[in-house]
Every structure is written in structure tokens, then in C-alpha cells.
Amino acid sequence: MREARVIRALGAMSGTSLDGVDAAVVETDGEVIHGFGPTAYRAYTDPEQEVLRAALGKWPDDAGLDSAKTLIEEAHHAVLSQFADAELVGFHGQTLAHDPGGRGTHQLGDGAALAERLGKPVVWDFRSADVRLGGQGAPLAPFFHFACAKWIKSQEPLAFLNLGGVGNLTWIDPSLARPEDEGALLAFDTGPANAPINDLVHRRLGLTYDKGGQLAARGKVVDGALELFLDEPYFLRMPPKSLDRDAFADMLDLVRELDDADAAATMTAMAAAAVMRGMEHCPSPPARLLVTGGGRHNPVMMQMLRAGLDCPVDPVEAVGLDGDMLEAQAFAYLAVRVARGLPTSCPTTTGVRAAVGGGILSGTFPR
16 A cells, blocks of 8 residues: 655634634644644734624624625635645634534635635535534544644653633543544543633723733632632533533623732633643543643743642643644644545544544645
């Protein structure tokens, strides 16, 4: 059987924090990471973020999506067109709504139109097939996290924590050969992370996020609000499980009577406490927790995690990975798996009934 060739794949991610579009190149055969390439970032302006905020919660048949769709596709084209030598593109789109037990999942953006404009094959709509087969459709980065654990030559179980708009955790046993092997992975959304904190500072102060945790650092955690938050039934559910960006929108009500600093500190503690609850589900204690996503830039969040967990907590940069680009790299990697017909999720990552490859390939790609 002919050995699979190494592909220079380009991935893009626009997350639920609504900060901008990340793009990154990964050299891979869809199983092993052979190298990482250049990256780029296209920030959303404040008015553009308002356009996206207005579209949150909408489904494909809802009115009022045209402006957001145009913005998403133009922003992605602007950043992806900078990579002339990419052979294949993974386009996630913008998640607007996620209800895997009901209406499904909605990522806005037309990958076929993007493929035509870029003149390159594009893999998109990564989540729908998983949801159709009974899965949560999220998180999808765990197969890439497994490859990263192999890349850094980890010898013992470890965990990746992505602190984006929502937090998600991947526990990995790197001694196994494939991510879909029984016991190799457990993944799930831990709870809200940056999204509600961003919403808090946006509504109260007109800011996009609590930069460097400066507001939270000035406040104190109000235990009563934190305890009410942890009473949420979601934390008792066994994984795999996933969340919509706004599933915990009532967090803002729990801190409504608090001043700005105490509210930010308490909501940061809520995100950290959700991770601590999630860690209780790990099949065995990880030797290390590697943190990616915007939350790793928040010293208050990181200190809370270090204080509450029994294992070392480090940003992924500690092992030579790029925490700002890991999700974009994940969709580059997953695009190659889709193009090769390999699975992108399995029962222990999304709850899908069997290992499945999601995604639509638009354009011709020679395997």
C-alpha cells in the first residue's frame, strides 16, 4: 500500500470569543505531524464584532444573516489568500448556534464559495455528520491534540485545556497508536470560559475582554455566586458533552449586584471551577495540563487553575506549541483526515455512535 504523502494544509478558525480569524499551516499526512508552517491573524474591528454578536443564536433559516455571512467569508478570504503554497484548506466557519440534541449545529460560511475564490480545495462543515450520527459535534480538536501529544513525545497521560469562549478538555493516553483506539481519548466541554467574561466587560465597560485579567485581579470572588453556578446540572453529566456559547447566559445574573471587579473575579473563578469539576472525569490523573486559547493569557485564571489542581498547569508554549494558533492548526490537520477518509471524531470525544469522518470537500484534491 502506497504511503500517504505529507500535505501542506492551511486551517482557519474564528472562535466564539469573536476576536478574529486565525490561520495556520500544518504539514501532515493526516496522522503524524511533520511540521508547522507560517501563521496569520485578521482581527475583527469593534463594528464587525457587533455584526457577529447580532447573529449569535441564529439558525440557517433565520433572517438577518447576510451581513454576518459576508463578513465571515470576506475576512477568511483576506487571510487565507496570503498562503499561496497551501494545497488544502480547512474552513471551520463561525459557530452561531449549537444544539446537538435538538436543531443541530450551525457554522456560518460557504466553503464551496471560498474554494472557488481561493482556487484551492476546501474542507468545511466539519460538525454536521457527527451530530447526524448521534454525536455532540464538539469538541473536534482532540484528534489533533492526540497528534500533538505524539509530536512532543509525551510518555504518560496528559491533558489539553482550550480556554476559548467555551472551555474544553482533552485527556490523552499517548501510548496508544490511534486517536480512535479505545482508551486513547476522553474529551468534552468543561463549561463557560472567556465568552461570559467578555460579555460582562462589553456590557458594563464597552471593552472586548478583560485584558491580562486586570479587572479580575482587583476584585474578590463572591463564594455564594460561585456555589450557585456549580449547582448547574451540566457539571454532573458524564462526558462526552458539549455546550453552546450562551448556554450559561444566566451567569451574568449571578453577578448582577456585584461591582465590576468582583463580578469579573467571580466569573473568572467560575470558569476555573468548571475545569476543576471536569478534571474529575479523567480516566487517570494527567501528568500535566497544557493550556491553549485566550484564557492562558489571563494570569488570574491561570493562578486559579494552578491553585485548584494537583498537576502542573502550563501554557502550551512550554512544549513548543502555539496556543494562539492551535485551533486553526487543528482544522488544517482535520482537513487532511477528511480528504483521506480518516475519522475526525469517535465515541469518547463527541459521543458519536462510531468513529466518523465529518466534513465536506469542495474542489478536487488528489489523495
